[in-house]
Amino acid sequence: MRKTQISALMASTLLVSAFAASATVSAEPVKIGFVATLSGPSAPLGVHMRNGFQLALKELGGKLGGQPTEVVIVDDELKPDVAVTKVKGLLERDKVNVVAGVVFSNVMMAIAKPVFESETLLVSGNAGPSPLAGAGCSPFFFSASYQNDQNHEAMGAYAQAKGFKRVVLMTPNYQAGRDSLAGFKRYYKGEVVEEMLTPLGQLDFSAELAKLAASGADAVFTFMPGGMGVALVKQFSQSGLNKKMQFLSAFTVDETTLPATKDAAEGMISGAQWAPNLENAENKAFVAAYEKEFGAPPSLYASQGYDLAKLLDGAIKTTGGNVSDKAALRKAIAAAPFKSVRGAFKFNANGFPIQDFFVVKAVKRADGAFVTQMQEKIFSAQSDAYVAQCALK
């Protein structure tokens, strides 16, 4: 036998023993597969969501519903195909009881199918794509966050109420971006001067800002998560446009981007279902604990991650620690047996929350940190626009 063949066989033996080693992980405790975007320009969102989740778990002594809990965290890299492969790993290798997390809707749409097919519960910590709320809703899906359109709807309603006559809309050219435009326009009835769609990941907005300045609009509404938002906010104020028109956004000016934009974002208005200064005991405790643990104010993603862990904790408590009876666990989650940092919180028939939505404003806090702050409530106990299309009752 030649050297080449021997080496090839050696390699295969190594491969196989590596497989065997990883295949014999025991499955005793409650197992949660946590999917988040942890690399690339949008990583801060995933990091906040994960931090929130881990903070809650720590407060619960590392246990969910009193059961020892193992959390397997995977980075989806914001690539749907990579996410699918890794989620298959969670389902088949780690045999998780619940898949949780997920920042981006395209990742959620990609993994939903294999998760539902394996009849595993999928609880979102952020992404709330419309197909899963409407015709494509599933008994295995819950959202601990919102339905995607809702924060944009809140902004649309705000723009309508404040009497902005001419608004320019600007989002990245992808599904969530186009959805956000639809959400905004559902409640805004004034003139939309122009809709600008930019490539996903674009960081220099000079061309768009020049057009914006020439448009004569009295407000711009935008949805630019992560690094795109940082760049846009900085360039917006640098070009002096912040003195000419109101900057309205969702998922753009929040505690993940404020540390980078600082005073450039001051006074900007966003739609949100939560802010650090939302008045309730749970939230006060959460914000204080988060700032102590991570040295910076939490964002809405962190609050959702935190709520997600508390939701699972409450549900597993209800089932008496039994996570293998999926019907029982599902029923327990649907009752939302936990105290949300958002205050009133309950699930709709499609597994999405019924909750309040607010207008928040970026401000500099007394201690110098930049945070979002409650301005006014826009919607009370709001359902999403798609629940009627969902067959679940």
Add this chain to the structure above:
Amino acid sequence: MNDMNRAAVVNPALKQDLLTGFAVIGALFAALATAQIAGAPYLTSLIGRIAITSIAALSLSFLIGQAGLVSFGHAAPIGIGAYVALMLAAGGTTDLSIQLSAAFILAALIALITGPIALKTRGVTFIMLTLAFAQMFFYVASSLVSWGGDDGMALAQRSTLFGYQILRTDAMLAAFSIALLAVILLANTWMAHTRFGLVLKAMTENERRVAANGFEVNHFLLYAFVIAAGVAAVSGVLLANQANYVSPAYLNWHRSGELIVIVVLGGVGRLPGAVLASALVILFEEFLGHYTEYWKLGLGLTIVAIVLLRGRDLGAFFGVRNQGARP
């Protein structure tokens, strides 16, 4: 003429190349069988991914190693293959014989259009032109709003073969992919020794000589470019089935770059090396990525160390010889 000086009818170099190919394929099947017996379905899908990536890497390795053409746009035919699978499946055409041939033909036709333009140049300019064409297809895919636009779309249903659900489980998909990989690897190994392979390989070293021998250099390079694109599209069809998902990210230049890295890591001109490197990179990501989100740091250090310290590649490390007709 005395018989001693005749070339042997059984070509020893070809025999050895084929044996190496069989050994690598055998190793993959052995790993798949072990994973099945050990009851580790996840590892099955991992092996499937390795086989699919290997097909893509193999087509690029053929292009770089045997034709001397470094394409920085090889993600494009892969993505085209994936979109063909997505669109045909949505229309109810799930048969692999149709999907694979349609993907092969479409990618080959596109290569037939872009190839002559890129082949007016060589070296870095060729690299950049292939990148330019791939970027154009990336943006086209991103603008297909009814096919998911930038987000991509889930595959309506997995492919079938003559009515059979041949890709129903991950194990079947992996086995089918390895079988296809075997066919492509062995055909490619064989081809390296045929007249076509002999001419192509000579071109990578000395285009002037080959032209003076009566061969139209650019025609041969174009054939190679077209074949490589077609084979890459085949891996795209499998990739779509494996992930059950198709997105423009498949056509991103990062993917083209990663594929070049896999080929060079495996050793240019060493076909089984491309399979080894695909396995290494995927396993690296799986196992190191399981422990730290900074696994790319580890991969980067490993790559730099391999390049700097040994100055050789994985294929050489495992004793895989350079393929081709050299005695």
Add this chain to the structure above:
Amino acid sequence: MSDPVLELEHLQMHFGALHVTRDVSIEVRPGEVHALIGPNGAGKTTLISQISGQLQPHSGSVILAGENITQLSVAERARRGLSRVFQISNVIQSYSALANVVLAIIGTEDGVWWRWRPALSDTSLADRAMNALAQVGLADKAQSIASDLSYGERRALELAITLAQNPRLLLLDEPMAGVGREESGALTKLLASLKGRVSMLLIEHDMNAVFALADRLTVLIGGAVALTGPPAEIKASPLVRQAYLGEEIQAATGGAA
């Protein structure tokens, strides 16, 4: 005498203002060795490149065995029987001598495509290749890698490559350049042995070789043909002596004069 193998008709070429080929017309007759000589910069290599197809003349035509090939590519000319030995040794260094010749034979065949059998296992190919190698005395080096051969052997290999293609016309661009004294003698002998069987157009600085081989010579000066004729006529021409040959002719013919 039958029709010429190669006819150059009024070739003109210039690089910008620099006129490198001025109205050149030359004929190579079947079986003849026609030498092209001239001082450095006379435009010999440019002319060869126009014949083989690397360069396109600005006007005039190249006619091979009655067929106008001016617009054809290098490869198409080669397939019609125009073989070139390059000034700098030009073989596939990583291939064996045998593989180099096999490659050349494949170039004359049709259907590189549907012949799927391994090329080096094809005995008919190998036999023809060995035949060509034997003609240049390289039969026992058939399996040697080209880069391991000596420079002279590589020149001989290149000759074998061209011979294997059964050329109508052999273009020899300074075959002796860089070859040692002893080997150049052998090479001259080798070329002489081909005389009459293959038509050749020879560019060479080694006047010993030129006068030993050539049936006719053309003298190129400043891109134009100064004179064409048999060796004796060239040697005798005062114009040629003055313009170019001078001492080289003396050296080559001095002993006999």
Add this chain to the structure above:
Amino acid sequence: MNSSLVLLQLLNGLQLGMVLFLVAAGLTLVFGVMDFINLAHGVQYTLGAYLTAASTAYFANFGIGLIVGLASAAVLGYLLELLVFRVLTSRSHLEQVLGTFGVILIVTDAMKLIFGPAPISFSAPEALSGMVMLTPTLAYPLWRMLIILAGVGVALLLWLLVARTRIGMLVRAGSTDREIVDLMGVNIDRLFVLVFVFGALLAAFAGAMAGPLISVEPTMGDNIVILAFVVIVVGGIGSVRGAFFAAILIGVVDVLGRAFATTLLKSVIGASAATAAGPALASMLIYILMVLILMARPAGLFSASGAT
């Protein structure tokens, strides 16, 4: 679409072009002189932005921050040259691609490890972040104007260096014929270090200038290096002059495409189709431009060697 808007967009294109030029200049020199393909040139841009941002925060002064940031970026560039690139210069192009790709992975993750994955705070000094009035009615961001001026300044400086100094002469000679430089007895390694570190410095400067505009995050260099490669191939490899004009061309075409493609398409194919196709076409424009230019001139607009 009025004329002052077009003028503003041209300035925006020029500004993008200047950033591209600063990155491409070093790339084209290193490639032209040393025949070295450095995919990792973009990390110098990232390093420049990060180090300047960090030292600006530390010294609370942009001027000092810029000097310290660029100096440390140059030192890091030198270390990379010493440890990795020096070995790679004698290797094949493909090994260079592999090795420098590894460097990208390392530096990107190292930045993420040190500074976190989130974009970090980095603003232009207060005095420079306002608007400048070009005409009584036409205002333009001062910082972007400064980038344009800095780019033109660097281009002039490079032109002087390349055209008037001994090192410049060596660089020019080196980019057309390596052997000549070897024959002149020049220590080619030292010349390379000099060219390399200077190129790294220019890219770092580009990062430091662009940092206050865009978000400073670990992968910021990825896309810029691809555009820089487009620039140097279009301009002609090894030609600084080519890089300058190609950078402006690419920058202007990209910005004009983003600004007007959708609007122009609307009048041709209707609003809804244009909204779908416009952004894609805008992103494609520079690649289409590159293909057209290279079809006409395979060696680029200003090829240093003159050969095809």
